[in-house]
Amino acid sequence: MSSVLIAGSNGLVGRAILRKAPPRTDVWTPSRREVDFKDYEATKKYLKEIRPSVVFVAAAKVGGIGANSRFQKEFLSENLMIQNSILLAAADQHISTLVFLGSSCIYPKLAPQPISEESLLTGALEPTNEGYAIAKIAGIRLAKAIFEQDGLKFFSLMPTNLYGPNDNFDKYSSHVPAALMRRFHEAKINGDPEVIVWGTGTPRREFMHVDDMASACWHMVDQQVGGELINIGTGVDISILEFAMLMAKVVGFKGEVVFDGSKPDGTPRKLLDVSKAHSLGWRHRINLEEGLSQTYAWFVDALTKGEVRGY
Numbered sequence: 001m002s003s004v005l006i007a008g009s010n011g012l013v014g015r016a017i018l019r020k021a022p023p024r025t026d027v028w029t030p031s032r033r034e035v036d037f038k039d040y041e042a043t044k045k046y047l048k049e050i051r052p053s054v055v056f057v058a059a060a061k062v063g064g065i066g067a068n069s070r071f072q073k074e075f076l077s078e079n080l081m082i083q084n085s086i087l088l089a090a091a092d093q094h095i096s097t098l099v100f101l102g103s104s105c106i107y108p109k110l111a112p113q114p115i116s117e118e119s120l121l122t123g124a125l126e127p128t129n130e131g132y133a134i135a136k137i138a139g140i141r142l143a144k145a146i147f148e149q150d151g152l153k154f155f156s157l158m159p160t161n162l163y164g165p166n167d168n169f170d171k172y173s174s175h176v177p178a179a180l181m182r183r184f185h186e187a188k189i190n191g192d193p194e195v196i197v198w199g200t201g202t203p204r205r206e207f208m209h210v211d212d213m214a215s216a217c218w219h220m221v222d223q224q225v226g227g228e229l230i231n232i233g234t235g236v237d238i239s240i241l242e243f244a245m246l247m248a249k250v251v252g253f254k255g256e257v258v259f260d261g262s263k264p265d266g267t268p269r270k271l272l273d274v275s276k277a278h279s280l281g282w283r284h285r286i287n288l289e290e291g292l293s294q295t296y297a298w299f300v301d302a303l304t305k306g307e308v309r310g311y
Helices: 012-019 040-050 064-071 071-094 126-151 176-190 210-222 240-251 275-281 288-304
Strands: 004-009 026-027 055-059 097-101 152-159 162-163 195-200 208-209 230-234 255-261
Touching: 004 012, 004 040, 004 210, 012 255, 040 071, 040 208, 040 240, 055 208, 064 126, 071 097, 071 152, 071 176, 097 126, 097 210, 126 210, 152 210, 162 210, 162 288, 176 195, 176 240, 176 288, 208 210, 208 288, 210 230, 230 275, 240 255, 240 288
Parallel strands: 004 026, 004 055, 055 097, 097 152, 152 230, 162 208, 195 255
Antiparallel strands: none
C-alpha cells in the first residue's frame, strides 16, 4: 500500500492503528482543524488531494453507557454525518480499500451467545445505546452496498470492548475499563475506603487491548476482504464483578468494591463469535491482566505529564 488515511487518528483506535502501521507506509492523520469529516464536500476535496489507497474510518462520536443514554440524538446524527461523508467521498474518489470500524453494540440485546455476524438485525437493540448502534448499522450496510455496486473493497470490523493507551478517561463519557481505572486510581491516591461500581456486577463482557484491534485492521487489509462484516475480539468474557476486582488488583486499590444495583446493567451478556476472524488468520495476543497492567503503567506516566484525555 502506498498511502493510508486514518480518520479519527487522535482517538484510542486511531492512535493504535498508527502505532501498528507497517514500515515505509505513508500515513495521513489530519486533525479536525485540517478537515471536518462531517462535511462531505470538504472530505471529498481532502481525499482528492491526498489520494490514499486505504482509508480507516475510526472517526466517531463515542462514549460510555451514561453518555449514550443521555445524548441519543447526538450519537445518532453525528455518527451518520461522519460515516456517510467519508464512505461516500471515498467511493466517489474510487479509493480501493476502506475499513469501517463499528462496535459490538450493533447486535440485538438478547442475541444468542457468542454473537455471530449473522445476528445483525435479528432483534431489538439495547435501548441505552440504540442511537449509536443504528448509526453504525447504517455504516455497515453502506460499506456493503458500495462493495456490491462499485466493486471497491469496503468492509466492516466490529470490535469488542476496547481499552488501552490514549483512551478517554473523562468521568462522564468514558467506557468501563477507563472509568474503573480512573476511579480505583483516585480512590487509592485519596485513601478512600470503597469504590462504587454501577450495576449488579452480573453482566458479562469481553475486553480486548486496542493494539490487538489495530493488528486486526492491518491484517484484514492484507487479506483483501471486501463487503464483509467481521467480529474482532478475544472470544473470552468475564463478569463485571470479576473485571472490577481485577482492575482493583492491577491498580493496587485495597478498599471495598461496592455495586450499585439501582444503576443500569445494560446487555446481560456480550461475547463475540470470532471464528470468522480466526479463519482469516487473525487471533488476539494480549492477555487481559497483562494488558490492563501495561495500560495502567501508561496512565500513571501520562498523568504526570498531563497527557491523559478527559482528565
